Amino acid sequence: MRIALFATCLVDSLFPDVGKATVTLLERLGHQVEFPEAQTCCGQMHVNTGYQPEALPLVRRYVETFEPYEAIVAPSGSCVGSVRHQHAMVARKYADEALAVRAEAVAAKTYELSELLVDVLGVEDVGATYPHRVTYHPTCHSLRMIRVGDKPLRLLRQVRGIDLVELPDADVCCGFGGTFAVKNSDVSTAMLADKMTNVLSTGAEICTAGDSSCLMHIGGGLARLSTGVRTVHLAEVLASTAGPAT
Amino acid sequence: MSTFLGLPTAPHAGHLRGDGLFPAAAADAVKDSQLRRNIGHATATIRAKRARVVDEVPDWQQLREAGRAIKAETMAHLDRYLVQFEEAFTARGGVVHWARDADEANRIVTSLVQATGATEVVKVKSMATQEIGLNEALEAAGITPYETDLAELIVQLGNDRPSHILVPAIHKNRSEIADIFRREMPDVPGDLTDEPARLADAARLHLRRTFLTARVAISGANFGVAETGTLSVVESEGNGRMCLTLPETLITVMGIEKLVPTWRDLEVFLQLLPRSSTGERMNPYTSTWTGVTPGDGPQDVHLVLLDNGRTAALADEVGRSALHCIRCSACLNVCPVYERTGGHAYGSVYPGPIGAILSPLLTGLHDEPENASLPYASTLCGACYDVCPVMIDIPTILVHLRNRKVETSKADHKVPTPEAVAMAAMSYVWSDNRRWALAERLSRLGRVLGRRGKISRLPFPGSRWTRSRDAPVPPVESFREWWAKR
Numbered sequence: 001m002r003i004a005l006f007a008t009c010l011v012d013s014l015f016p017d018v019g020k021a022t023v024t025l026l027e028r029l030g031h032q033v034e035f036p037e038a039q040t041c042c043g044q045m046h047v048n049t050g051y052q053p054e055a056l057p058l059v060r061r062y063v064e065t066f067e068p069y070e071a072i073v074a075p076s077g078s079c080v081g082s083v084r085h086q087h088a089m090v091a092r093k094y095a096d097e098a099l100a101v102r103a104e105a106v107a108a109k110t111y112e113l114s115e116l117l118v119d120v121l122g123v124e125d126v127g128a129t130y131p132h133r134v135t136y137h138p139t140c141h142s143l144r145m146i147r148v149g150d151k152p153l154r155l156l157r158q159v160r161g162i163d164l165v166e167l168p169d170a171d172v173c174c175g176f177g178g179t180f181a182v183k184n185s186d187v188s189t190a191m192l193a194d195k196m197t198n199v200l201s202t203g204a205e206i207c208t209a210g211d212s213s214c215l216m217h218i219g220g221g222l223a224r225l226s227t228g229v230r231t232v233h234l235a236e237v238l239a240s241t242a243g244p245a246t
Numbered sequence: 247m248s249t250f251l252g253l254p255t256a257p258h259a260g261h262l263r264g265d266g267l268f269p270a271a272a273a274d275a276v277k278d279s280q281l282r283r284n285i286g287h288a289t290a291t292i293r294a295k296r297a298r299v300v301d302e303v304p305d306w307q308q309l310r311e312a313g314r315a316i317k318a319e320t321m322a323h324l325d326r327y328l329v330q331f332e333e334a335f336t337a338r339g340g341v342v343h344w345a346r347d348a349d350e351a352n353r354i355v356t357s358l359v360q361a362t363g364a365t366e367v368v369k370v371k372s373m374a375t376q377e378i379g380l381n382e383a384l385e386a387a388g389i390t391p392y393e394t395d396l397a398e399l400i401v402q403l404g405n406d407r408p409s410h411i412l413v414p415a416i417h418k419n420r421s422e423i424a425d426i427f428r429r430e431m432p433d434v435p436g437d438l439t440d441e442p443a444r445l446a447d448a449a450r451l452h453l454r455r456t457f458l459t460a461r462v463a464i465s466g467a468n469f470g471v472a473e474t475g476t477l478s479v480v481e482s483e484g485n486g487r488m489c490l491t492l493p494e495t496l497i498t499v500m501g502i503e504k505l506v507p508t509w510r511d512l513e514v515f516l517q518l519l520p521r522s523s524t525g526e527r528m529n530p531y532t533s534t535w536t537g538v539t540p541g542d543g544p545q546d547v548h549l550v551l552l553d554n555g556r557t558a559a560l561a562d563e564v565g566r567s568a569l570h571c572i573r574c575s576a577c578l579n580v581c582p583v584y585e586r587t588g589g590h591a592y593g594s595v596y597p598g599p600i601g602a603i604l605s606p607l608l609t610g611l612h613d614e615p616e617n618a619s620l621p622y623a624s625t626l627c628g629a630c631y632d633v634c635p636v637m638i639d640i641p642t643i644l645v646h647l648r649n650r651k652v653e654t655s656k657a658d659h660k661v662p663t664p665e666a667v668a669m670a671a672m673s674y675v676w677s678d679n680r681r682w683a684l685a686e687r688l689s690r691l692g693r694v695l696g697r698r699g700k701i702s703r704l705p706f707p708g709s710r711w712t713r714s715r716d717a718p719v720p721p722v723e724s725f726r727e728w729w730a731k732r
Contacts, residue, residue, distance in 0.1 A: 009676065013686045014718050016725035035729045040676040046669060050625060050648030054673035061677065086645075144628035146639075173582045174685050177625025182710040184623065186273035188585045189714040190282075191625075220715030223700050 001121070002032045004069035006062075007111070008079045008212070009041035015212045021239035022075050022113060025126060028239075029117075046084035048092060049179050056094045059087045063102050071120060072110040075235045077142025077210050079113040084146060112233055114143060114151040114210060115118040124154050130160030130240045134232075135204035137195070138220065139211045140173050152210055152234055159237065165202040169194070176217035192221045199229060210234045255610035256555030258465065260348035260379040261407070262580050262609050264593015268619040271591040272583075281417055285588050288416045289502070289579045295525025296576060296633070303521065312514045314337060314637040318568035320472075320505050321560060327472040327505045334475025340539020340547040343483040347554045352383035354550050355497055359389050362546070364462045368453075370479055370486040371395035372466025373573055374499045374552055376408055376595045379465070394485040396449050403430035409589030409597065410521050417588050420445065438528065453485065463489040463544070467500040468572065469515060470549075471648035473508045476536040477549065478531050478600070480519060487719045490533050503569040505561075518635035529646050555608030564646040565607045570636040571600050577630035577640060585624055592620060599630035603643045611647070611654045616635035621647035679726075686724045693719055 003026055007019040023033050043058035056082065058214050062083065074080050082182045084107045091100040136156060142148045156164055174192025182188075195218060199207050207222070209215050212233055219231030256262050264271060275281060282674040288581050320327055332342045343358075345351035357724045359367055367384065369375065378462055381402070393402040401408050401417040408414030415423065424440040431452050438448055465486065469478040477498055479486050491498060506512060520529040538547050560566050567710040578584045578598030589597030593616050594605035602624055606617040616666045621644045655663065662670070675681045694710045696719035711717060 009682070012725040014720060016721050016723060019725035020728060035726070037726065037730075038679050039334075040679055040682045041672075044675070046673060048645055048648070049665075049669065050621075050645075050650075051666070051669040051673070052649045053536070054669050057673060057677040073629065085642075108454035139626035140625070140629075144632055151550060157695035172628075175582070175625060177627070179711070180622065180625045181708050184269050184272060184583075185710040186269070186276045187583055187586055187623075188625075190276045191582050191716065216718060220700075220711070220717060223716040224714065232344065234469045245386055 001071060002034065002069070003116070004066055004072045004074050005033050005035050006039055006066065006079070007035065007076040008074055008076045010212050010216070014216070015025060015233070018075050018212055018233040018235050021233065021235040022073065025235060025239040026073070029126060031121070034069070036065045042079045042082045042087075043090070044079060044086065045136075045178055047082065047086045052090050053094050055086075055090050059090050059103060060095070060099060062087065063091075063099065063106050066106050066110070069101065070109060071116065072106070073113055073116045074110065075113050075210065075233060076212065077112045077139050077146055077148060078213060080110055080115075081141040081145035083107045083110045086196075097239065112146055112148055112210060114142075114148050114155055115146070117155060117238075118151040126155060126238050127160035128238045128240055129160040129242055130237050132206050133163040133165060133202075133204045134206045134208055134237065135165050135167040135199060135202040136170070137167055137199070137207055137209040137214065138170055139172065139209050139214045141245075142210050143171060148210070155234070155238060156208070157193060162237075165203060165204055166209075168198045170198075174218050175216050176214050178213070181217060192217060196221050196225070196227070200227060205229060206237075207231050207233050208237050229230075247334060253558040253561055254346065254555070255558045256608045257347050257349070259352075260377050260554070260593045262377060262481050262555075262605055263614065263616045264590075265616070266593070267616060268564065268591060268593070268623045271593065272587040272623065275587040275591045280419075281588050282586060284417055284419045286292060286585055288413065289585050292413075292525055292579045296522060296579065299521045299525050299527055301518075309514060310456070310519055310637050313518050313572075313635055314567075314570065316506055316511050316514060317590060317636050318567070318729055321503070321566055321569055324502065324560065325507070327507060327567035328502060328629055331470055331472040331475055331505055332551075333362060334473065335477075335537055335549060336475075338475055338520060340475065340537040340549060343548060343550045343551050345552050348378035351378050351499060351550050351552050351554070352380055353421040356383055356387045356389070358495070358497050358548055359384065360387065362462055364460070364495075366390040366456070366460060367462040367464050368392050368394050368456055368460040368489045368493065369398070370463065370465035371398045371414075371481065372464070372487045372499060373411060374466045375464060378499070378552065378554065379537050380499065392453070392460070394453050394457070394489055396446065396483060396485075397479070399449055399453070400426060403427065407590060408595060411573050411598075411600075413575075418588070422536065426580055457485075457488045458493060460493050461495065462495040464499045465490060465496065467498050467504055468519070469512060470500055470505045470634060471507075471509050471512065472505050474536055478532065478534045480532050482524060482530045484531050486696070487531050487533055490535065491543045493544055495546040495548070496535075497548045497550065499550045501554075501559050502556050519572055519574055522576040522633065522635040539572065555610070559604070562607060562650075563593065565603065565643050567638050568600065568603045568607055568643060571604065574635055575600075576633040576718070580629040580633050581624075581627070582627065583625065592623065593617070594620075599640045600638070601642075603640060603647060606647055606651075611651050612658070617650045622655060627636060632691060636669065683724070683726060685727070686720075689715075689720045690722070693722075696720070
């Protein structure tokens with residue numbers, strides 16, 4: 001299958017290894033991956049901070065860039081959530097119905113990584129090996145906005161050598177929330193503290209999730225406290241085939 | 247199509263706004279470890295109880311959809327249902343008063359009490375009367391209001407404000423409550439301990455005389471049935487039943503959005519409400535009354551229908567479903583922000599996720615910096631939407647109100663805010679992939695801030711991130727550069 005990768009602005013600029021892992025994984029499964037260079041950002045930060053007219057050119061760019069492809073994958077539940085739940089809304093409000101209809105069509109073929117693997121490609125065992133003690137944080141938008149359910153866990157359970165441990169209060173937000181983390185820094189930090197306590201209680205070496213943004217938040221806290229626990233994106237775990245990984 | 251009806255928002259009276267912005271109030275609240283323990287413990291208990299009794303209902307999702315649909319129908323034809331209600335209520339001997347805002351409602355209630363000659367009134371727990379600040383208005387007129395709900399009594403005796411819609415004293419633990427009783431209750435038993443049963447006994451003794459002598463009661467209402475002109479109060483302690491039946495005069499203050507079209511519709515809400523609010527299968531005391539029943543109960547029955555910004559909220563096509571709220575507070579109990587800040591940080595009597603949308607919808611966002619900060623008091627995690635018994639899409643309304651706030655601010659300020667400038671700049675950068683690739687290369691300058699693979703100190707506003715979290719060091723090569731070389 002020919003799959004377009006929407007890397008997301010965060011992965012493109014700050015976490016390129018997550019994009020590389022997504023490519024490695026999909027190619028290993030026998031699919032052709034393309035990276036349309038015209039892509040930039042989905043516009044979620046603008047919409048969620050209240051700047052919808054400023055998000056319109058980004059929505060238009062996303063639609064025009066990805067319209068020609070039959071399937072689009074992003075290693076982010078949150079960005080896919082924005083594409084599905086916000087793009088048509090912004091188009092309808094600040095442009096025209098035609099763009100909104102096109103945005104809906106592109107959104108319908110945009111998948112978060114675990115959705116693409118399980119629902120579209122019909123695979124749960126991706127042939128990965130990852131001999132580490134790992135806990136999985138489901139991320140709010142994957143869980144409640146696009147409802148990936150237990151797909152990431154089904155993928156992780158098939159990974160060779162993994163010691164997957166359940167995260168207490170897993171479905172509670174880590175406190176990131178985009179600009180919330182700076183606008184309401186104190187509350188955000190209080191939420192992060194509880195998330196870190198739960199991660200540490202599992203004894204895991206690795207905390208994984210399907211969103212680099214949440215992982216940047218949790219990982220930033222874990223690093224500040226020198227806990228030794230690392231954050232690794234789901235794509236990197238699934239792309240790994242041997243011994244001591246990333 | 248967006249319609250501007252030029253409707254008045256709630257003016258500066260009552261308790262729909264606080265004295266400061268949410269981030270500052272929340273930062274203070276987060277530091278209070280006793281408060282966080284009290285609220286964390288209480289919300290965890292109610293959350294678990296709710297989850298148990300909701301999970302056992304096989305058609306819960308259909309019930310939610312029914313609740314949503316009934317409320318949407320009511321809001322779409324509110325003008326008609328209100329008139330229908332008034333006619334039915336009046337035909338059964340009740341008197342309807344229309345109040346456009348808090349001041350008008352307070353004046354109507356005060357003059358109704360004064361007309362009876364009474365100097366004290368008993369009250370059923372009511373969010374609407376808290377919203378308009380009725381107790382203060384009555385006191386200013388020389389009338390003493392007695393809150394009879396146990397938790398409202400604690401709040402009133404402590405000269406405090408409710409911090410939760412259902413459990414107004416949730417921020418107090420039982421030893422703090424015992425202290426308040428010892429200090430403020432005139433007839434407190436000398437050997438009072440902080441055992442819940444002893445505290446309830448003390449309150450019962452304190453209230454009994456008032457129940458038996460009060461000639462006027464004031465209540466809110468959970469539901470008004472348009473078809474029959476029936477009002478309903480749903481409560482757990484039985485104090486409400488005493489207030490609604492013993493006094494000669496009963497005055498009810500109800501928001502205009504509390505209507506349901508038919509008596510049968512109550513079936514849906516009386517299943518949704520107790521399970522969502524107290525985590526009970528059935529509500530203990532559900533009182534309904536239709537006008538005056540000669541020789542039985544209050545013979546002088548009044549209803550004040552309150553707008554106070556509700557029509558303005560109704561005019562907001564995205565926000566109007568906030569008026570579907572049945573005040574169960576399930577969204578407060580699951581909210582990770584509310585759990586850590588408590589209700590007072592929200593300023594308004596309506597805290598938590600529903601308050602973060604309802605308060606700004608009622609007051610508007612223009613010249614309301616306190617309430618304009620509320621739509622940002624959320625990570626958009628979506629837990630509130632999942633538990634809402636009438637399916638109010640709170641995250642979507644939060645995002646919508648943030649947009650309204652920004653557009654209001656743009657219209658009010660000739661000079662754009664630093665945030666608006668930054669957002670416009672990022673929009674420009676992301677509107678073209680070559681600009682974005684250049685920005686990525688420039689961001690690499692940030693590598694000089696990196697120490698051992700992380701950045702521990704950024705300048706403002708990044709400092710608000712790095713005060714508690716490390717930031718990633720920009721990589722030597724972006725993903726798109728790696729791809730281009732491949």
